[in-house]
Amino acid sequence: MMARSSAEFQERRESALPRGIACAFPICAERAQGAEIWDTEGRRYIDFIGGMGALAVGHSHPxxxxxxxxxxxxxxxxxxxxxxxxxxxxxxxxxxxxxxxxxxxxxxxxxxxxxxxxxxxxxxxxxxxxxxxxxxxxxxxxxxxxxxxxxxxxxxxxxxxxxxxxxxxxxxxxxxxxxxxxxxxxxxxxxxxxxxxxxxxxxxxxxxxxxxxxxxxxxxxxxxxxxxxxxxxxxxxxxxxxxxxxxxxxxxxxxxxxxxxxxxxxxxxxxxxxxxxxxxxxxxxxxxxxxxxxxxxxxxxxxxxxxxxxxxxxxxxxxENLAARSVEIGERLTNGFRSLKLGTSFPIIGEVRGLGAMIGIELVDDAMCQRPATALTARLVEDAAMHGLLLASAGRAHNVIRVLAPLTVSNGIIDEALAIFDDSLTRVAACLP
Incomplete structure (x- = not known):
């Protein structure tokens, strides 16, 4: 029987599965469409993980x-x-x-x-x-x-x-x-x-x-x-x-x-x-x-x-010409992330890079020495999820946010995701020593 609460689901998961199977977020998916997921408690999330890159056509494409x-x-x-x-x-x-x-x-x-x-x-x-x-x-x-x-x-x-x-x-x-x-x-x-x-x-x-x-x-x-x-x-x-x-x-x-x-x-x-x-x-x-x-x-x-x-x-x-759409998505995301880099008073975003819609945002504690901001990245992923945006980290020091949004995502959802990212980055950066 499906758990109706995330807490109940996590308890069952930990009891039934070996600890080597990691789960990044304490939620339980119930349904998904396009670039959106809803959990068993009715919360909506923008999915920029996309099945870890397996959902270019989005969830449940007709x-x-x-x-x-x-x-x-x-x-x-x-x-x-x-x-x-x-x-x-x-x-x-x-x-x-x-x-x-x-x-x-x-x-x-x-x-x-x-x-x-x-x-x-x-x-x-x-x-x-x-x-x-x-x-x-x-x-x-x-x-x-x-x-x-x-x-x-x-x-x-x-x-x-x-x-x-x-x-x-x-x-x-x-x-x-x-x-x-x-x-x-x-x-x-x-x-x-x-x-x-x-x-x-x-x-x-x-x-x-x-x-x-x-x-x-x-x-x-x-x-x-x-x-x-x-x-x-x-x-x-x-x-x-x-x-x-x-x-x-x-x-x-x-x-x-x-x-x-x-x-x-x-x-x-x-x-x-x-x-x-x-x-x-x-x-x-x-x-x-x-x-x-x-x-x-x-x-x-x-x-x-x-x-x-x-x-x-x-x-x-x-x-749906997803190759061309990937370029459009990449430009919209890259421009959004780079505007955050230029606009912040914190030297946090070291580099925004990638090809098409495969975008990585490297976060650093110190822009001059490029010291990886590992702890900050983990806090950012957690904070964004709490506010409805699912992200994944990457990199040897786990200090890169990787974007694997479905290529069917709308511009409206992209802009909503950028706004959540901006707010989360601001909150996390404000906690820096």
């Missing part, structure tokens, strides 16, 4: 709901490896057609973003006959053991869960705000090839074109160009992890398209499924076909309900 309901009446599951169905093939065809590299492309459907990343590594290793994987500091690629080895952040993700798979090497990621520069990061990568692993032993480089968990750090174009050149020179597969940044979140369908660089494989998840668990690896056909029959798959990989939701979400992406 097209997604209708598509899932229709499929639900037909069948819910068969296991594609035994009894295939058209939805899987339709979805693969749609993804192949929009792949960020020249045809022919092929697509593997799986269930989660971490599963997509792992399968991309499997495919790259089989194709190349090599073992090494190069990733970048600050990256987040999932919570399985292999993707945890690829993820940089120790707490809360990695501590105590080792040992992790070997042959994973971490190189610096450039940051315009904190450094290093793109040139310095590329030189560090060359140094890695001289001191830790020979480039002809590297199967893949995996990069988030804009790092999510690190605080929405966009990779400079010259950095991605440098990676492509190194991969071409040494026969390395370049994998774009677009699990969070894909599906028009940055103003283009794939974030890597901003650089003009064509990856070899792309890992997709989150918003691609319209709120249902489905993910994909889209890759150059010659690489995807390296794995023999039976080497790829999974019980729920490409589940019929997920396929129906993803096909509907792709329709929404095109029909």
């Amino acid at each position: 097209k997604v709901v209708d598509a899932v309901n229709t499929q639900l009446q037909r069948f819910t599951h068969t296991f594609f490896g035994s009894i295939p169905y058209d939805g899987y093939v339709q979805l693969a065809e749609r993804l192949n057609a929009i792949a960020p590299f020249p045809p022919p492309a092929k697509t593997l459907l799986v269930t989660t973003g971490a599963e997509a990343v792992e399968n991309a590594i499997k495919i790259a290793r089989f194709h190349s006959g090599r073992r090494g994987v190069v990733v970048f500091r600050g990256g987040f690629h999932g919570r399985t053991l292999l993707t945890l080895a690829m993820t940089s952040q120790l707490d809360p993700y990695k501590r105590g869960f080792g040992p992790f798979p070997t042959d994973v090497y971490h190189a610096p990621f450039p940051s315009a705000y904190r450094g290093p520069s793109a040139d310095e990061a590329l030189q560090a990568l060359r140094d890695l090839f001289e001191t830790q692993i020979e480039p002809d032993q590297v199967a893949a480089m995996v990069i988030e074109p804009i790092q999510g968990e690190a605080g929405f750090l966009p990779a400079p174009r010259e950095f991605i160009l440098g990676l492509r050149a190194l991969c071409d020179a040494h026969g390395i597969v370049l994998i774009a992890d677009e699990v969070q940044s894909g599906f028009a979140r940055t103003g283009l369908v794939f974030a890597i398209e901003h650089s003009g660089v064509e990856p070899d494989l792309v890992a997709l998840g989150k918003s691609f499924g319209g709120g249902l668990p489905i993910a994909a690896v889209v890759g150059r056909a010659a690489i995807m076909d390296a794995v023999p029959s039976g080497g790829l798959g999974g019980t729920y990989a490409g589940n019929p309900l997920g396929c129906a939701a993803a096909l509907a979400a792709l329709d929404v992406l095109e029909e």
Whole structure:
């Protein structure tokens, strides 16, 4: 029976679930639509977390709901490896057609973003006959053991869960705000090839074109160009992890398209499924076909309900022109946050950055030395939630507010959210020593 009070729900949650499952807010969702959520006590919230980036089309988009309901009446599951169905093939065809590299492309459907990343590594290793994987500091690629080895952040993700798979090497990621520069990061990568692993032993480089968990750090174009050149020179597969940044979140369908660089494989998840668990690896056909029959798959990989939701979400992406809308949302949010930065008497907002609607606001205690305002950020998230705006933090020091609003959000709700953010920032800043 559903709890009617948040306090009752929290008591039940703590009793039934392990403490390792964190919940940021002491609420219980009852219904949601678009960019709004209502809890069991009737309180309304503006959702700028968006299912941690999984709801570009918003909560309960009518097209997604209708598509899932229709499929639900037909069948819910068969296991594609035994009894295939058209939805899987339709979805693969749609993804192949929009792949960020020249045809022919092929697509593997799986269930989660971490599963997509792992399968991309499997495919790259089989194709190349090599073992090494190069990733970048600050990256987040999932919570399985292999993707945890690829993820940089120790707490809360990695501590105590080792040992992790070997042959994973971490190189610096450039940051315009904190450094290093793109040139310095590329030189560090060359140094890695001289001191830790020979480039002809590297199967893949995996990069988030804009790092999510690190605080929405966009990779400079010259950095991605440098990676492509190194991969071409040494026969390395370049994998774009677009699990969070894909599906028009940055103003283009794939974030890597901003650089003009064509990856070899792309890992997709989150918003691609319209709120249902489905993910994909889209890759150059010659690489995807390296794995023999039976080497790829999974019980729920490409589940019929997920396929129906993803096909509907792709329709929404095109029909509502969400890529262009993402740019509009990003400009409105960025202008609003930057006006707060210029207008405040407190040196709190260090940088506003991002691409399209994927916006990060880095908060600092001291603008000159860029000291992360970790405690202040936590208080801001809490205060904003109390006043109806749900936000999430990111960054190594948890001092970046990341905005993952649905791309279907209205301008009125954006302005309401900015006003709540302004009020919360003012209240929290006033408490600074």
